Amino acid sequence: MDFGNILALAFGEIISPTTAAYALAALGLAVHFGYSGLLNFGQAGFMAMGAYGYAISTLSFNAPLPVAVLVALLASVIFAVILGIPTLRLRADYLAIVTIAAAEIVRYIVTTNSLTNITGSANGLAGGFENGFFALNPIPEGTYNVGPLTMSEDSLFVRLVAWTIVALACVTVWLLMRSPWGRVLKGIREDENAVRSLGKNVYAYKMQALIIGGLMGTFAGMIFTIPRGAVQPANYATELTFFLYTVVLLGGMATVLGPVIGAMIFWVVLSLTQSLLFGAIEIGAITFLTNVQAGQLRYILVGVALMLLMIFRPQGVLGNKKELAFA
Amino acid sequence: MLLIAGLMAALFMSAPAAGASTHAAATDMNVQTPASVQAGEFQNRISGVLRNAEGPLADVRISVTGEGFEGETTSDDNGSWTIEVPEQGAYEVELDESTLPEGAALAEGQENPRTVTFAGTTNITTLFLFGEGIVLETTSFWNVFADRAVAGLSFGLLLALSAVGLSLIFGTTGLTNFAHGEMVTAGAVMTFAFAALGLPAFVAIILAVIGGAALGYVQDAGLWKPLRKRGSGLIPMMIVSIGLALALRYIIQFFFGGATQQLPGAQGRILDFGPVSISQNNLNSLITSLVVILLIAFLLLRTRIGKATRAVADNPALAAASGIDVDRVIRLVWVVGGALAALGGILWAYYRPGVSFNMGQQILLLIFAGVVLGGLGTVFGALVGSLIVGLFVEVSTIWLEADLKYVGALLIMIIVLLFRPEGILGRRERVG
Numbered sequence: 001m002d003f004g005n006i007l008a009l010a011f012g013e014i015i016s017p018t019t020a021a022y023a024l025a026a027l028g029l030a031v032h033f034g035y036s037g038l039l040n041f042g043q044a045g046f047m048a049m050g051a052y053g054y055a056i057s058t059l060s061f062n063a064p065l066p067v068a069v070l071v072a073l074l075a076s077v078i079f080a081v082i083l084g085i086p087t088l089r090l091r092a093d094y095l096a097i098v099t100i101a102a103a104e105i106v107r108y109i110v111t112t113n114s115l116t117n118i119t120g121s122a123n124g125l126a127g128g129f130e131n132g133f134f135a136l137n138p139i140p141e142g143t144y145n146v147g148p149l150t151m152s153e154d155s156l157f158v159r160l161v162a163w164t165i166v167a168l169a170c171v172t173v174w175l176l177m178r179s180p181w182g183r184v185l186k187g188i189r190e191d192e193n194a195v196r197s198l199g200k201n202v203y204a205y206k207m208q209a210l211i212i213g214g215l216m217g218t219f220a221g222m223i224f225t226i227p228r229g230a231v232q233p234a235n236y237a238t239e240l241t242f243f244l245y246t247v248v249l250l251g252g253m254a255t256v257l258g259p260v261i262g263a264m265i266f267w268v269v270l271s272l273t274q275s276l277l278f279g280a281i282e283i284g285a286i287t288f289l290t291n292v293q294a295g296q297l298r299y300i301l302v303g304v305a306l307m308l309l310m311i312f313r314p315q316g317v318l319g320n321k322k323e324l325a326f327a
Numbered sequence: 328m329l330l331i332a333g334l335m336a337a338l339f340m341s342a343p344a345a346g347a348s349t350h351a352a353a354t355d356m357n358v359q360t361p362a363s364v365q366a367g368e369f370q371n372r373i374s375g376v377l378r379n380a381e382g383p384l385a386d387v388r389i390s391v392t393g394e395g396f397e398g399e400t401t402s403d404d405n406g407s408w409t410i411e412v413p414e415q416g417a418y419e420v421e422l423d424e425s426t427l428p429e430g431a432a433l434a435e436g437q438e439n440p441r442t443v444t445f446a447g448t449t450n451i452t453t454l455f456l457f458g459e460g461i462v463l464e465t466t467s468f469w470n471v472f473a474d475r476a477v478a479g480l481s482f483g484l485l486l487a488l489s490a491v492g493l494s495l496i497f498g499t500t501g502l503t504n505f506a507h508g509e510m511v512t513a514g515a516v517m518t519f520a521f522a523a524l525g526l527p528a529f530v531a532i533i534l535a536v537i538g539g540a541a542l543g544y545v546q547d548a549g550l551w552k553p554l555r556k557r558g559s560g561l562i563p564m565m566i567v568s569i570g571l572a573l574a575l576r577y578i579i580q581f582f583f584g585g586a587t588q589q590l591p592g593a594q595g596r597i598l599d600f601g602p603v604s605i606s607q608n609n610l611n612s613l614i615t616s617l618v619v620i621l622l623i624a625f626l627l628l629r630t631r632i633g634k635a636t637r638a639v640a641d642n643p644a645l646a647a648a649s650g651i652d653v654d655r656v657i658r659l660v661w662v663v664g665g666a667l668a669a670l671g672g673i674l675w676a677y678y679r680p681g682v683s684f685n686m687g688q689q690i691l692l693l694i695f696a697g698v699v700l701g702g703l704g705t706v707f708g709a710l711v712g713s714l715i716v717g718l719f720v721e722v723s724t725i726w727l728e729a730d731l732k733y734v735g736a737l738l739i740m741i742i743v744l745l746f747r748p749e750g751i752l753g754r755r756e757r758v759g
Contacts, residue, residue: 039562086745092562093503093703097695098744101737104692112730238688242569249566296581303574310566311554 006275008148013267015146020162021047021224022266026247026259027169028216033245034253034323035177036209037189039096041241042083045103046214048236049076050221052110052119055231058129060118065132069222076218079106080211088206100238111233119233126230133158133226155227162223166260169216174256176212185209186323246306252319261317266302273298372450373418373443374409377402379431379457388426393418393442401426415445422455431457468725473603475721481609482678483697483717484616486690488671490697490709491623492543492664498640498704499653499660501561502551505568507668508691509575514539514669515676515686516583519590528591536669543665546571547658555657572688580684587681590673594680612674619670620710623663627706636660640704693720693733696740702750711751715739 013019025043032040053072057063063071079102087098110119119125139153146156176182187195188202196202225231243266251262277294280286289297315321373391377384383406390399394416402408412418421440424433433439434456443453493507517538521531550571554564595607605613627633638646639656647653675690676682697716701708716736723735743750 039565086741090744090748093565094699094744094748096503096565097692097699098741101692101696101740105734105737108731108734112728114728114731239573242573245566245569292585293581296577299577300574300581303570303572303577306570306573307567308570310563310570311559314563 002279004148006272006279009275010268010271011147012149013271014264015159015163016267017158017162017223017227019263019267020159020166021220022244022247023166023220023260023263024169024223025217025220026244026251026263027166027173027256028213028220029244029248030253030255030259031173031176031209031213031216033248034255034258035182035189036185036206036213037092038088038206038210038213039092040099040210040213041096041238041245042099042103043213043217043244044236044238044240045079045083045099045106046076046217047221047224047240048103048106048110048233049079049214050218051225051231051236052125052221053218054222055125055129055225056118058132059125059127065136068129068132072218072222073215076214077211080214081207084207084210088203088210100241103236103241104238107233107236110236120231122233124230124232128229130226130229158223158227165219165223169219170256170260177256181205181208242306243302246302246309249306249309249314249316252316254320254323255316255318258316258318265317270298270302273301371412371415371445372409373412373420373453374407374450375453375455377406377408377422377455377457382406384428384431384457386426387428388423390421390423391418392421417442417444420453433457470602471725472722474605475725476718477603477605477613478609479718479721480714481605481613481616481717482721483714484620485612485671485674485678486694486697486717487620487710487713488616488674489668489690490694490701490713491620491706492660492667492671493694494698494701494704494706494709495636495640495660496664497698498706499636499643499657500551500555501564502568503561503565503703505565505691506546506572506575507664507694508687508689509572509579510539510542510665510668510687511672511675511690511694512576512579512684512687513542514672515590515682516579516672516684517669518673518676519583519588519682522591531591532670532673535673536666539669539672540662540666542669543661543663544658546665547661551661552654552657576684576688583682583684585684587683589681590676593677595677608677608680612677615670616674619667623667624707624710632656632659637706640706693736696736699740700743700750702752705750705752708750708752 025047028046029040029043032038032043050072053075054068057068057071058065083099083102087095090098109115111122112119113121115121134154134157137154137157139157141153143150143152144156146159151159177185184195184200184205187198187200188205192202195205221236224235247262247266248259249262250265251258251260253259274295277286277289277297278291281289281291281294286294309316314324375389377387383402383404385402385404385406387402387406387408388399389402389408389410390397391410391412394412394414396413396418398410398412400408400410419440419442422433424439427433437456439455441453443451445451489507489511492510493504496502496504496507514535517535518528518531521534522528524531526534550567551564554567559567592608595609595611597604597606598610625633627637635646635651636656636659638649638651639653643653646656672687675686679686693716694713697713698709699712700715701710701712716739719739720732720736724732727735
């Protein structure tokens with residue numbers, strides 16, 4: 001076992017674009033769940049909107065990068081409105097079931113064979129939709145050292161852009177939540193009827209929160225998919241949303257930096273457990289596991305962690321117990 | 328923690344069985360491979376199965392010519408044959424009619440020799456139809472509709488089994504249990520494990536249902552009851568159930584593996600009743616679920632404990648005040664819910680057909696759709712809702728692509744919530 005290598009891998013996870021995507025999508029969930037009390041279980045659907053909206057407009061319609069991003073964002077707003085109209089009046093548990101169903105409907109539609117020409121069905125999409133993004137790369141060609149890691153100019157560019165977007169989103173959420181608008185939102189979380197009795201249009205506020213958090217999910221979908229160069233429908237299943245909830249609860253759901261730190265912890269722990277288990281199997285310290293089983297063990301840990309967090313520390317690492325969306 | 332330890336123990340017991348049966352399945356596969364395969368010579372294959380009304384036709388000579396290649400083979404004991412060819416293109420396939428067993432003859436209008444052409448795939452199948460009676464009939468719309476409706480009824484009833492448990496649990500404890508899908512999976516996986524130990528299918532199924540009941544009991548005693556005692560809110564409990572679902576799903580995959588396995592007797596006969604045909608398994612499933620649901624309905628309506636259950640579902644505090652042991656009722660609901668989910672999972676394994684670690688997750692949303700359609704917390708609503716979902720899923724395949732069939736059911740759920748959020752049999756006050 002090479003511990004230096006293992007730690008380098010773990011550090012790589014902290015700054016990887018996937019972690020950035022998780023942080024951003026989880027921040028969107030924090031806006032939904034932590035600040036507004038909306039139990040949105042369809043964040044995977046918003047991410048799929050980003051990935052597919054961007055990839056389809058690039059591949060099928062040759063749209064330039066800004067247009068493709070706008071199409072993805074527009075698709076996400078439309079999804080949020082369609083989702084919001086029937087569900088935002090519902091009780092929390094109904095909302096959870098409907099949003100999870102909506103996200104699954106999106107996944108079934110992009111997986112169906114009858115749309116293979118557009119969505120690539122189960123194989124997903126690939127074939128250069130990321131080129132437009134990398135063409136913008138101002139960093140000269142070469143290899144760059146970031147801490148213990150060495151990466152190409154494109155990898156560096158993706159990471160810089162991804163984390164810049166995360167930082168901007170954090171600032172936006174921070175500013176929004178200390179504005180009067182944010183205070184109304186928190187009021188809705190605490191007691192919807194009280195806010196309504198003050199003459200606020202609760203429904204409109206909830207819809208706005210759903211759209212803003214969804215847009216963050218959409219950006220996350222694009223950040224998730226561009227460095228991979230491929231869109232896979234299986235990535236946008238309900239598990240993704242559940243992982244995002246683990247991330248939010250880990251960091252603290254009514255905080256700005258909680259989701260970011262949660263995403264980092266989530267991926268570092270996954271990376272460390274994987275490396276350590278694989279290393280232990282390699283040197284023969286663990287003989288009762290195969291590599292495949294070691295991979296599954298990590299997801300068992302995620303599930304158990306989600307349960308334990310929820311039971312023993314629902315406010316997460318950074319949160320304040322008074323700011324929970326539930327009693 | 329206790330719960331996890333219990334689960335681990337339960338699954339460790341079944342683990343060697345699952346492992347052993349994988350080997351068994353692999354050997355079976357070898358037996359099925361035609362003896363005449365020219366092992367891995369070329370990538371492209373032309374294959375088929377020869378069978379008539381009496382069964383497979385063995386030792387029939389088939390020859391393939393084309394693209395400068397000639398090859399021949401004979402069908403094996405299962406009637407299957409495979410010829411591997413060097414390149415994709417058009418080939419002439421000829422069946423040597425003189426080698427057919429006595430009494431077997433090609434059906435009228437069967438081209439022999441015939442030309443087959445590869446179209447982008449490395450495998451093509453060509454079927455020779457035998458004997459009289461096999462006519463490619465054009466089925467009327469109503470025939471298709473009746474077939475789909477019967478299948479939908481069977482599917483809806485098996486959904487109802489799981490949905491009744493979910494709805495009872497929601498009614499008595501307020502918990503939206505996302506781990507219910509894993510209880511469904513557990514039933515099928517346990518049946519597979521017990522059958523792999525060599526037990527007859529019937530015994531394996533009964534043991535698995537008992538195992539499902541035990542899983543429900545362990546879940547309640549080890550996790551949900553302590554959480555209720557702590558006074559946890561409903562949303563935290565729901566998120567805990569999501570964590571439990573993830574953990575259980577991957578624990579099952581950890582021991583069972585990612586592959587799909589078949590339960591004994593998964594390939595049943597097709598029965599014809601005039602205009603409607605149904606497979607033997609679907610019919611058994613339909614009857615089993617109908618009987619079980621009628622039994623549950625009887626228990627709920629006519630027995631003391633059933634009445635107590637309905638009282639708790641209606642208003643736990645009031646029920647407790649009138650002397651009903653609420654904890655006992657909830658424990659019973661978990662045990663019955665677990666058993667019903669396990670039975671539903673076994674029937675679902677025969678319906679799909681196949682057992683896999685994520686099979687419960689696949690129908691969890693349909694179960695939810697059934698429960699929500701009928702009205703969360705109402706038992707008979709769950710039954711009606713599931714039947715509607717099952718029928719809709721199957722009948723919609725007449726117009727919809729098969730891979731979109733769940734979309735319709737989920738859409739209906741969303742639309743019903745838009746106009747009647749309390750569900751079909753629910754009461755208005757349940758939605759706040």
